[in-house]
Amino acid sequence: MDVKTLCLGALTLRDASGYEIRKLFEEGPFGHFYDASYGSIYPALAYLLKEGLVSVTETQQDGRPDKKVYSLTPGGLSVFKAALAEKPTRDRIRSEHMVRFFFADYMDPDDLKLVFDTYLAEFRAMSEKIRSLDNQNISQPRLFTRGFGLAFYDGVAAYMEENRDQLLTAPSADTGVVNFQNGKLKSVGAGDDD
Amino acid sequence: MDVKTLCLGALTLRDASGYEIRKLFEEGPFGHFYDASYGSIYPALAYLLKEGLVSVTETQQDGRPDKKVYSLTPGGLSVFKAALAEKPTRDRIRSEHMVRFFFADYMDPDDLKLVFDTYLAEFRAMSEKIRSLDNQNISQPRLFTRGFGLAFYDGVAAYMEENRDQLLTAPSADTGVVNFQNGKLKSVGAGDDD
DNA sequence: GGGGCCATGTAACCCGTTACATGATTGA
DNA sequence: TCAATCATGTAACGGGTTACATGGCCCC
Numbered sequence: 001m002d003v004k005t006l007c008l009g010a011l012t013l014r015d016a017s018g019y020e021i022r023k024l025f026e027e028g029p030f031g032h033f034y035d036a037s038y039g040s041i042y043p044a045l046a047y048l049l050k051e052g053l054v055s056v057t058e059t060q061q062d063g064r065p066d067k068k069v070y071s072l073t074p075g076g077l078s079v080f081k082a083a084l085a086e087k088p089t090r091d092r093i094r095s096e097h098m099v100r101f102f103f104a105d106y107m108d109p110d111d112l113k114l115v116f117d118t119y120l121a122e123f124r125a126m127s128e129k130i131r132s133l134d135n136q137n138i139s140q141p142r143l144f145t146r147g148f149g150l151a152f153y154d155g156v157a158a159y160m161e162e163n164r165d166q167l168l169t170a171p172s173a174d175t176g177v178v179n180f181q182n183g184k185l186k187s188v189g190a191g192d193d194d
Numbered sequence: 195m196d197v198k199t200l201c202l203g204a205l206t207l208r209d210a211s212g213y214e215i216r217k218l219f220e221e222g223p224f225g226h227f228y229d230a231s232y233g234s235i236y237p238a239l240a241y242l243l244k245e246g247l248v249s250v251t252e253t254q255q256d257g258r259p260d261k262k263v264y265s266l267t268p269g270g271l272s273v274f275k276a277a278l279a280e281k282p283t284r285d286r287i288r289s290e291h292m293v294r295f296f297f298a299d300y301m302d303p304d305d306l307k308l309v310f311d312t313y314l315a316e317f318r319a320m321s322e323k324i325r326s327l328d329n330q331n332i333s334q335p336r337l338f339t340r341g342f343g344l345a346f347y348d349g350v351a352a353y354m355e356e357n358r359d360q361l362l363t364a365p366s367a368d369t370g371v372v373n374f375q376n377g378k379l380k381s382v383g384a385g386d387d388d
Numbered sequence: 389g390g391g392g393c394c395a396t397g398t399a400a401c402c403c404g405t406t407a408c409a410t411g412a413t414t415g416a
Numbered sequence: 417t418c419a420a421t422c423a424t425g426t427a428a429c430g431g432g433t434t435a436c437a438t439g440g441c442c443c444c
Contacts, residue, residue: 001290002431009297019395033292040432042397067395081300088290088309096195096282098227098342103203104335106275115282141298144361148295148353155349159342167338196403213423234404236425261423 001083003040004048006030008080011054011072018042018068029142032126032149045070053079104167113168120160127153195277197234198242200224202274205248205266212236212262223336226320226343239264247273298361307362314354321347 010021010030018041025036045068048054053076059067072080097119104112130149138146204215204224212235219230239262242248247270253261266274291313298306324343332340 001288001293006293009293012297012300017395018397029296033287033289033296035286035288037433038395038397039399039434043432046397077300080297084294084297084301085305088294091287091289091291092229093227093285093287094195094229095227095285097285098339099195099200099203100278100282101342102223102227102335102339103206103274103278104338105333106206106271107278111279139299140360140363141296144298144357145292145296147357148292148350151349151353152346155345156342159345163338163341166334169334211423212425231405232423232425233406233427237404240425 001089002044003036004044005080005083006034006036007041007044007048007070008053008072008076008083011070012077012080015057015069015071017070018045021045029145032145048076052076101167109168116160116164116168120157120164123153123157123160127157195283196238197230198238199274199277200228200230201235201238201242201264202247202266202270202277205264206271206274209251209263209265211264212239215239223339226339242270246270295361303362310354310358310362314351314358317347317351317354321351 006025007021010016010024013024016024018038021041022036022038024030025034025041045054049056049070053073054070055073057069057071059069097115100107100112100115107115127150130146130153133146135143135146200219201215204210204218207218210218212232215235216230216232218224219228219235239248243250243264247267248264249267251263251265253263291309294301294306294309301309321344324340324347327340329337329340
C-alpha cells in the first residue's frame with residue numbers, strides 16, 4: 001500500500017493540504033501504523049490530481065504560499081475502496097529498539113538502560129495521548145483502532161515494567177567500539193578497504 | 195539500521211550462510227521485528243567480506259553449489275557493537291491490516307471479516323510458536339524478547355476477540371469498486387488521463 | 389533578532405524488493 | 417513426475433527519504 005492510497009484515505013477524513021496530511025501521519029491517528037514524508041506526499045497528490053482522483057482548491061493566504069486544499073472525488077473514493085478490497089500484505093515492523101534488547105549482551109549497560117526507559121516512556125506517552133482523546137461521536141472502527149492501540153501500548157509497557165530488571169541486570173560483555181557514524185558502517189575492521 | 199548490520203547480528207548467534215540468515219529473518223527470532231530478502235542479504239555479505247568484518251569458509255557439497263558459511267571477525271563484532279551504541283531510530287510500522295480496520299466503513303463486511311480473522315489467527319499462531327520454544331539455556335535478553343513477543347501477541351489477540359463484534363457489526367457504505375490490480379493504482383477515475 | 393511554524397515543491401540518492409538465472413537433490 | 421528445498425547470485429526497478437530551494441509570518 002503506497003503513499004498515494006494513504007493520501008486518498010486521509011482525504012476521506014476531511015479535505016486537507018499536503019502539509020496537513022503530513023501532520024496526520026506524524027501526529028494523527030495514522031502515526032500508529034504508517035508514516036510518510038513530504039517528499040512522497042506532494043508527488044502523490046500531484047499524481048492523484050492528474051488522474052482525477054482528487055480535486056484541488058487553491059486558497060490564497062496572507063503571506064504564505066497558496067494553500068492547496070485537496071478533496072476526494074467519487075473516482076478517488078472508488079479507487080480507495082478497491083485498494084482496501086485487496087489482500088493485505090504482511091505487516092512490516094522494523095524496531096531497532098527490539099534489536100538492541102535482543103542483543104543486549106553487546107551493549108553498554110547504561111546505553112541499554114537509556115534506550116529501555118526512553119522506549120517505555122514513549123509507550124506511556126502514546127497511551128496517555130489516546131486516553132486524552134474524546135470518544136464522543138467517533139465511529140466504531142475508529143474506536144476499535146484506538147482500543148487496539150491502547151491494548152498494545154499498555155500491554156507491552158506493563159510487560160516492560162515487570163521485566164525491567166530481568167533485562168537490565170544481565171551481565172554484558174566488554175565494550176570495544178570502533179568506527180561507526182550516523183547509522184552507516186564505516187568499516188575499518190581488518191586489513192584493506194577500497 | 196541496514197541489512198549489513200543485521201547480518202553481523204545474525205552471525206553473533208552462529209556461523210551461517212546467506213540462505214540460513216534469510217531463514218532466520220523469515221522464521222527465526224528476527225522475524226518479529228525485522229525482515230530481509232536474498233537480494234539484500236547476499237550483497238550485504240559480499241560487502242562485509244570485502245571489508246573484513248566477516249570471514250568465509252566454503253564447504254563443498256554433494257550436488258548443490260558450494261555452501262559459503264560466514265563467521266564474524268573481531269572487527270565485525272566491534273562494528274556491530276558500535277551500531278548498537280547508536281541512538282535507535284523510531285520504530286517503523288506499516289500495517290495494512292490496521293489501515294483496513296481504521297477504514298472499515300469502506301470495506302465489504304465479508305472481506306473485513308476475513309481480514310480480521312486471518313489476522314487474529316496469525317497472532318494466535320505466533321503466540322503458540324513462541325510458547326512451543328524451549329526456554330532452557332536461553333540468555334536473559336532472549337527470554338525478555340520472547341516475553342515481549344508474547345505480551346504483544348496475546349495482548350492484542352485478546353483485545354481483538356473481545357471487540358470482534360464491535361468492529362464487524364458496524365454498518366458499512368455501499369461498494370463500488372473500479373480498477374485496482376496488484377496493489378497498484380490503475381486509476382480510471384474521472385475524465386482524462388495521460 | 390532569531391527560531392520555529394506554515395507551506396510547497398524538486399532532485400539526488402539509497403536501500404531494498406522482485407524477478408530472473410541456474411541447477412541438483414529429495415520426497416510425495 | 418512434480419513440487420519443494422537447498423543454494424548463490426545479479427539486474428532492473430520502485431518507492432520513499434533526505435536534503436535542498438524559497439520565503440514570510442508570529443511569538444519570544
